[in-house]
Amino acid sequence: MKVFIQIPCLDEETTLPAVLSSIPTTIEGVDEIHVLVVDDGSSDRTSEVAREHGVGHVLRHTRTQGLARSFRDGVDYALRHGADVVVNTDGDNQYPQERIPDLVGPIVAGLADIVIADRQTATIAHFSPLKKALQRLGSAVVNGAADTRLPDAASGFRAYSRASLLRLNVVTEFSYCMETIIQAGHKRLRIVSVPVTTNPKTRESRLFRSMWHHIARSASAITRSYLMFKPQVVFAVLTATFAVLALVPMVRFLVLWMVEGSAAGHVQSLIFGAIMAVAALLAAALGVISELQRTQRILIEDALQRLKEIQYPR
Numbered sequence: 001m002k003v004f005i006q007i008p009c010l011d012e013e014t015t016l017p018a019v020l021s022s023i024p025t026t027i028e029g030v031d032e033i034h035v036l037v038v039d040d041g042s043s044d045r046t047s048e049v050a051r052e053h054g055v056g057h058v059l060r061h062t063r064t065q066g067l068a069r070s071f072r073d074g075v076d077y078a079l080r081h082g083a084d085v086v087v088n089t090d091g092d093n094q095y096p097q098e099r100i101p102d103l104v105g106p107i108v109a110g111l112a113d114i115v116i117a118d119r120q121t122a123t124i125a126h127f128s129p130l131k132k133a134l135q136r137l138g139s140a141v142v143n144g145a146a147d148t149r150l151p152d153a154a155s156g157f158r159a160y161s162r163a164s165l166l167r168l169n170v171v172t173e174f175s176y177c178m179e180t181i182i183q184a185g186h187k188r189l190r191i192v193s194v195p196v197t198t199n200p201k202t203r204e205s206r207l208f209r210s211m212w213h214h215i216a217r218s219a220s221a222i223t224r225s226y227l228m229f230k231p232q233v234v235f236a237v238l239t240a241t242f243a244v245l246a247l248v249p250m251v252r253f254l255v256l257w258m259v260e261g262s263a264a265g266h267v268q269s270l271i272f273g274a275i276m277a278v279a280a281l282l283a284a285a286l287g288v289i290s291e292l293q294r295t296q297r298i299l300i301e302d303a304l305q306r307l308k309e310i311q312y313p314r
Contacts, residue, residue, distance in 0.1 A: 001029060003104055004057075004078035005087045005097075006036040008070040012091035013044040019089065020053045022097040029108040034081070037091075038074040040064050046091070057081070067156075068176045075165055079312040087159045095157040099196050103159035112192040113164040114184055116150060117157035119198050138218060142178050145226040146185030150193050153181050154218075157196065164189050166308045169301060172221045182225040231294055235287030239280050246276035 005023055009016060016037070023035060036057040037050040041064035050058050059077050061070070071088065078086045085107050089095045095117065106112035121127055121135040135154060142153035154177055160168075168183050170176045184191055227234060250273035256266050 001084050001108060002032040002034065002082050003027060003030050003085045003087060004034045004036050004074075004081070004083040005089065005100065006038055006071075006074035006078060007089055007091050008038045008040060008067055008074065009042060009046045009050075009091035010040045010064065011042045011044045011046060013042075013046050013049045015093045016046060016049050016091050017053055018093045019091055019097060020050070020055065022093075024098060024100055027101045027104050027108075030085075030104065034078075034083075036074055036078060038070045038077075040066070040070045066173050068170055068172050068179075071176045072170050075160075079162065079165060079308075082314065084162050085159055086162075086165060089157055093199050094201070096196055096199060099157075099194070100159075102194050102196075103157070106192045106194075107159055107161045111190070113161045113189040114180075114191045115159045116152065116181075116191065116193050117155050117196045118150075118152040118193045119155050119157070120195055121152060124198060134215065138178075138215075141222060142181055145222055145230070146182040148181060148185045148191055150181065150191065152193070153178060162312075166305050166312070167301070169304060172224070175218070175221065178218055178221050179225045182222070182229065186229040227290070228294070228297065231290030232287055235283050235290060238283040239287060242276050242280035242283055246273045246280055249273040249276075 007016070007019060012019075020035065023033075025033065027033060034057055035055050036059065037047070037055050039047045039050070039058065039060040041061045047058050047060050057077065059073060061073075065073075074088075075086055085104055087100055087103055089097055089100070099117065103115045103117060106115050122132055124132075127135070135152070139150060139153040143149055156175075156177055164184065167187055167189065168180050170179060172179050181191070249269035253266050253269040253273065256269075
């Protein structure tokens with residue numbers, strides 16, 4: 001059993017030594033532990049510091065690519081080097097690396113495909129009440145989209161089995177956290193949550209410019225992922241909404257025409273109803289097309305999984 005612990009970094013020369021020193025050297029049921037630092041175009045000595053502290057695997061981007069790309073490249077590197085489990089932590093020392101065995105354990109025991117640390121955000125002192133509320137709301141939205149029950153969907157402290165990584169495909173450029181949960185939920189992967197206590201804050205997040213920027217980007221990623229897996233729900237709701245908006249003015253027009261014996265002064269209701277009826281038909285047609293695309297995506301992902309199994313032999 002080979003475990004790769006990957007650490008995405010962006011200008012983390014100050015905090016990286018603390019992260020590396022707290023990574024466990026032994027895990028029950030694991031034969032090999034490898035540390036991989038993914039340097040996402042740092043302008044400081046992050047890569048040099050990693051090598052000075054004995055890291056044997058350093059992957060460096062010449063330009064900042066973002067967290068999602070760093071995760072994808074790190075996973076690709078780990079699988080190419082025979083990883084059975086990939087653990088993701090952060091270079092800012094936010095997460096307690098000593099709890100890595102608790103993330104790996106359920107996968108080694110065959111009880112989970114993905115294990116996500118629950119940061120218990122309600123207890124984090126430097127989170128404002130608004131941020132705590134938004135964290136709960138975000139997790140609820142992701143759980144609704146993924147049919148899961150995870151308390152902390154935004155946590156980046158995770159462990160993935162090799163089998164789960166072969167089935168997941170990260171397409172977003174912002175953050176993989178929400179997207180992989182939605183994919184895993186719809187692909188019926190087993191996801192387990194483990195409560196942890198985070199370390200004291202060392203710096204502001206470099207992933208987003210502000211809280212509202214984070215909300216906007218996360219909402220976009222959730223919406224895109226939801227449309228990938230449940231397009232029929234979205235277009236069914238749109239079709240029903242437009243159909244009701246078409247039916248009401250048309251019924252009104254017919255009733256007034258029958259009562260008054262004339263349609264004078266009420267043609268606008270008929271026109272509005274006709275426009276809404278066309279919108280309903282368009283939504284229904286798009287629903288059929290999206291369902292066909294969803295079927296194609298499933299077939300393509302099956303082919304990608306088989307290709308990955310060839311590309312990443314054990």
